[in-house]
Amino acid sequence: MNRIKIILVYKNIASLQKIINLLNKKYELLSISNCKEIIPILASFKPGLLLIDQFVIHQSGMSFLVKMKKQYPSIPIILISQNPSADFILKAFRNGARDFLPLLASEKEITGIINNIVRFVYNFDDYDTTRPIKVDTVPKTGLHHKWSKMKASTHTILIKCVHIFDKFHKSGSEPRYCKKKESSSKKEKKALPSTFKPLRVKINFLGTFRVQINQEEILSWSGKKTKELFAYLTLHHNEPVYRDVLMDTFWPNSKPDAARNCLNVNLHNLRIQLEDKFRIKDVIFFKEECYRFHPDICFEIDIEKLKELWKKAQINEHQNNESLAVYFYEQAAGLYTSDFMIDNLYESWAETEREYFRELYLSILDRISKYYSLNGKIQDAIQICDTILHKDICREDIYRRLMLCYYRLGERDKALKQFQKCKEVLHQQFKVDPSQSTIRLLQQIKHEDKTLQIF
Known part of the structure; x- marks a missing residue:
């Protein structure tokens, strides 16, 4: 039983000396200077929290946050930053950051931010840094929902503040957030689906983006943005997607009113297309500043199946059941027909996903080729190695x-x-x-x- 362990990743240790001195008093701290050193350390050190200097993220890119979010979602990440830009805040939260710690924060602010994170992650309502805890505590049922709600709330507040001061204050126009809201009863009535016909949606992200609804494929879209918007929403179909996130993802250089109008137009076109082609209403609805799919829609998505097979293979590999592990690895490799959305090469959100699944695919091939080479299938191992080198x-x-x-x-x-x-x-x-x-x-x-x- 140890006090909570924290890994601090820094670029300039001198600028973080105040924070380091405080953390050493209250927590078990390990300081490193490179993101690449984190993964090998995680298994032995078992941190309860990661603190990362903003400049390290600028240097390595958001791919590190994405990787941590995918592989170690239970470890919260706090970024240490001074005056972060609106774009950086948005991207950081979208890719897995849980909170921001000001570089010049006081001792009270530092302990407050860390303790708040610990309360949510480890379910300690009266957390005390002198109290020993298990850093690998499994969150209780419903904790993920509680944490997601907290992160979404923090994200919304930050983005609203940035837009208000950066985009409206100088122009003197009224922020869209200050407009009078509809009554809750009226809003609820608009948000809830009324005439919904159950449907199955099959989506292929690997290779060319393809959509089948009730076994009928959509061959044309009302516009490129409409197609990309639908792809983004389906990629995040298990969680609500904030309107501000969509606006900043697809129209980052537009003024808020213009971005909001573009979003409304494309969503309207998307709804019309689905309704006209499949006689479906209320597939996508808006509630509490978020867009959601109707909960009764059954999604079948190739990348989700790929990750499921990967997890099964990992479990069997850890249990030394190599033959079954390789079977699942082979099934997963068979799903990877090509890179993620090759028909959408220039959107940053798609590139992040493309990089993640390409690395996952290469890792799968690596394990298969190793198994083949050790079990007499040397020609097959050579062929797979050639495939890996073709990618990297x-x-x-x-x-x-x-x-x-x-x-x-x-x-x-x-x-x-x-x-x-x-x-x-x-x-x-x-x-x-x-x-x-x-x-x-x-x-x-x-x-x-x-x-x-x-x-």
């Missing part, structure tokens, strides 16, 4: 596996050629030489070391 030519570990596979087949010349390819690619891309592991393997192959093991 800089994977030095895959070149080593190919060297070993060819060596085991008695084709030493091809093994040596793989080393040469690896050397040329690393020099061309990064101006570096192969690692000592790769060079050592080369020497073993040259000397025909029969004890070599495929890895």
Whole structure:
């Protein structure tokens, strides 16, 4: 039993010295200077909280937040920042940040922010930093809903404040948030679906974006933005999507009134298309500043199936059931027909998802090829390794596996050629030489070391 553990990722440790001194008094703190060091540390250190310097995120991009949100959703992330921009706030919350800690915050503010996060994540209503806790405590039923509600509330307040002061104050016009709201009864009446016909929606995000409703495919859309808007909403169909998020995602450079009008027009076109083609109403409805799909819609989405198979494979792999794990890995790999939404290459939100699923796919192929190489399917392992290198030519570990596979087949010349390819690619891309592991393997192959093991 230990007090809560915190990992702090910094770029300039001097600027964070005040925060570090305070954290060392109240928590068990581990400070590191690189995001890449976090993943190997998580299993042994088991942090209850991550504090990350904003400049580290600027340097590594939002992909790190996305990765943590996907793989470790139970570990909350707080960003340390001074005067963050509206765009950065929006992207950070959208990609997994739970809160912001001002760089010049007082001791009371620092402990208050951290304690609030701990209360929600670990369900401690009277949290005391001197009280020992289990950092791997499993949240109670309903806690995820409570936490999502808190994050959504914080997100809305921040975005509203930014828009009010940045976009309206100077112009003197009335913010849209200050407009008179409809009565709750009237709003409720508009929000609730009235005439809904149950339907099944099948969506393929991998490759070209495709939609089938009740087994009938949508072949044309009323507009490009309408299609992208529907894709974004279905990607987040398990959670409410805030109107401000949609406006800033699809019309980031427009004034609020213009962005809101564009959103309304495209949603109207989308609803009309669904109603005219499938005689469906109230598929997407608006309530409490959010858009939602009707809860009775049954979604079948390829990327959700992919992640489900990945999790099953991981569970069996951890239980040392390799054959069943590989079966699920193979099923998952079969779903990956191409990269995420290849017909929408220039939207930042799609690129984030594309990068995540590409890395997941390569990880799946890596595990399959390793299993094949260790169980006599060397030709199949070589073919999969070639597929990995086609996606990511800089994977030095895959070149080593190919060297070993060819060596085991008695084709030493091809093994040596793989080393040469690896050397040329690393020099061309990064101006570096192969690692000592790769060079050592080369020497073993040259000397025909029969004890070599495929890895």
